[in-house]
Amino acid sequence: MEKFQLDEFSVAILPPATTYHPVDGRKYTLIMSTDETNSHLAIGYKYEMSLLHSENKSMLTAEWKPSLGEYILSGKIHPGIKQSSNSNRSHQTQPEVTKAVSMIVKADKDLFAHVPWLLYAPIYIETESNIHKYRAIQFLGVPKQYLIL
Template sequence: MSALTNRLTVIFIPPYVTVGPVEGRTYTLTHSDETGELFLSVGGGIDSSKIDWKMRDEVIGTWQIRGGQYYLVCSVHISAGEFDENKARARYSIFKEEMPLALKGIINGDKGLFGYYPWLLNAPVQVEFCSIYPEFNQVMYYGLARHYQEG
């Protein structure tokens, strides 16, 4: 068992289960600053019960089809004006630094899906950093889902 697996808790919200469906599948990844634990909800929409609405440090992911190809599209909230530019800069920097770990949490937390649909591991991963400040309002390519798969 990897260190990630030991600190990752996954819940599935019916009708979403380990093997599907893919359509509408949404990930809500949160964490505990105190323990370093990661929490992943897999369901048909954002698990708003898991979001800290003051901190807004969640990562949301969805499967989308574009041009006939599946993409894993994730988004993070940097600032809609509630954080000043300095705080937004810090949030942006932290999210960029921690994004590979977050993506590992999503991909490894839903490993049953990839066992059933292994071709999804070839899906490109895109991350949208959402901010009112133009320099932090970015869309970045993070390689393929398989790059975040552990053993």
């Protein structure tokens, strides 16, 4: 398992995935603690199940998928159980989602050097919530705009 530290979080590339492979079905599991002091990203062929069971943390799962002749990064943000019961917290997730996508893109920048057409692939993230009006699928731009920031 390849691990490295970025400024705010740790990243693990789970074998048999590598920095450059796979593209199709490349999955990301990002766990962000509520106090934002400890975040972890796993990149691999499957979601990192050991990270999926946490009440106090928000989680983003995402995957590269082919769609209509192009790739898209499709994902879901899952607020922690304590967070999802708070309606005020549910509609304030936009900055959190943007930060999570930015973390994924920046952590996987070597993939974009190897597969540059992914820099212009659309990113769609679904927000889960117990409150129906806060559920949404958002277009969050393309990876290139996160690498420039």
